[in-house]
Amino acid sequence: MPDSMTTEPQFSLTPPTVNRSENAPAPATQRKAKLEARRLNFFYGENQALFDISMQIPERAVTALIGPSGCGKSTFLRTFNRMNDIIEGTRHTGEVLLEGTNIYDPRVDVVALRKRVGMVFQKSTPFPKSIFDNVAYGPRVAGVRDRAKLAETVESCLLRAALWDEVKDRLHDSAMALSGGQQQRLCIARALATEPDVLLMDEPASALDPASTARVEDLIFDLKSNYTIVIVTHNMQQAARVSDHTGFFYQGNLVEFGGTQALFTKPREKQTEDYITGRFG
Ligand SMILES: Nc1ncnc2c1ncn2[C@@H]1O[C@H](COP(=O)(O)OP(=O)(O)OP(=O)(O)O)[C@@H](O)[C@H]1O
Ligand SMILES: [Mg+2]
Structure with a gap:
């Protein structure tokens, strides 16, 4: 964590101007925390959904959240871009930090936060617009009007989402005519267009066939370097x-948080072992 963040709180959510390509990735275990939950409790009305969660999410790596239905995975994920705020009657105690800044501080601009912390959902949700307009949506909302600049953004996001080759000749066709797997990659491209540095994905491949799932998994693997x-x-x-x-x-x-390989091969907790060996869930 940079000293400036430990000495005085910083409330700007402007992305740091780091040239990512010059930043050779460190081994995941040594990376600093991008996101952190500190003693987080979360409530839907009287119902408590999260209990005293503390977790550090390393930057430029993939962190998976697993567990049986209803255990709080989606709730926890949504605290990182305050998507739970739109559900009435919710409240929390504890802190959620993005690069050391408490994102629930009243001074934080939620729109800016959600630009930096993008989200992709289980069911792909393209807008009923063209492929181009789906990806250009975020930049347009942010005020970009220049046609050439928009075209450049659309192309680079579709390339990063491994969809460009399949759609480059029909950018002005409706997104609704794409296959489920293509729609999901389009939603990833749309999320990338606001230049986030965090991507939250809630079961992004659960509605896809094995081939599309494999493409989305390859994409996740490629994206984690940035x-x-x-x-x-x-x-x-x-x-x-x-x-x-x-x-x-x-x-x-x-219950348990650690390196994926260790958690799946040598879980520390009996409950984890029972779950990963299929005894419940
Ligand atoms: N909008 C909501 N209003 C009230 N309670 C909710 C809401 N969303 C989730 N909950 C409750 O919070 C708890 C955690 O739900 P959550 O959706 O986070 O679980 P999950 O682990 O994502 O489950 P699944 O694997 O089925 O998606 C559950 O008891 C659920 O009923
Ligand atoms: Mg869920």
């Missing part, structure tokens, strides 16, 4: 394939 990715998945093989770190949740508690 982005911090947090992915919720029900599929333990997928967590083992794509992630560097895994957290196992059970009934709103973080």
Whole structure:
């Protein structure tokens, strides 16, 4: 953590001007925390969904969240871009930090936060617009009007989302005519267009066939050199394939968090072992 963040709180969510390509990635275990939850409790009305969660999410790596249905994975994921704020009657205690800044501080601009912390959902949700307009949506909302600049952004995001070759000749066709797997990659391209540095993915491949799932997994693998990715998945093989770190949740508690390989081969907790060996869940 830079000294400036430990000495005085910083409330600007402007991305640091780091040339990522010059920053050779350090081994995942040595990376600093991009996101952090500190003693986080979360409530839907009277119902507590998360209990005293503390977790550090390393930058430029993939962190998977696993656990049985209803254990709080999506709730936890949504605290990182304050998407839970739009659900009435929710509240939390504790802190959620992005690069050392508490994102629930009243001075934080939530729109700027959500630009930096993009989200991809289980069901792909393209807008009923053209492929081009889907990707250009975020930059246009941010005020970009220049046609050439928009075209450049659309192309680079579709390239990074491994979709460009399939759609470059029909950018002005409706996004709704794409296959499910293409739509999901389009949603990833759309999320990339706001230049986030964190991508939250809630079961991004669960509605896809095996071939499309493999493409999305390859994409996640490629993206992690530049982005911090947090992915919720029900599929333990997928967590083992794509992630560097895994957290196992059970009934709103973080039971175990560690390196993916260690967690799957030598879990420290009996509950983790029972879950990954298929005894429940
Ligand atoms: N919008 C909501 N309003 C009220 N309670 C909610 C809401 N969303 C989730 N919950 C409750 O919070 C708890 C955690 O739900 P959450 O959706 O985070 O679990 P999950 O681990 O993502 O489950 P799944 O694997 O089924 O998606 C559950 O008890 C759920 O009923
Ligand atoms: Mg969920």
